[in-house]
Amino acid sequence: MRTPVMTPVGAVARGLAAAAVGTLAMDLLLFARYKRGDGKSGFRTWELSSEIESWEQAPAPAQVGKRLFGGGTHLGRTQMMRDDEQAKLAARIGAHFDSLDAKLAKVIELTVAMKNRSS
DSSP states (O other): OOOOOOOHHHHHHHHHHHHHHHHHHHHHHHHHHHHHTTOOSOHHHHHHTTTOOSGGGSOHHHHHHHHHHHSSOOOGGGGTSOHHHHHHHHHHHHHHHHHHHHHHHHHHHHHHHHHHHHO
């Protein structure tokens, strides 16, 4: 019996699938902690950070981004934005990445299904 050889595309697909599973696991862990701490929002609202009104409420990755890119260095319109507008923008950007993550997971799922059919 021949041992299957992993192709570069297969390696990337497996890596993306593992990243999606890891991201979901971490999100579920953090959401469980949020709920234990008397969090009121549902998973979708919490995940998309749609209730954020200020930087003090923003999640840690958004605050790190603000420190990296907002500490005296402003690009274009961001200099004129109020802090709460920047927090909402960061939340929207995060939502787009979550959407992209879900789409990539679907592509991987379909790719694996097609590969299994051809085997």
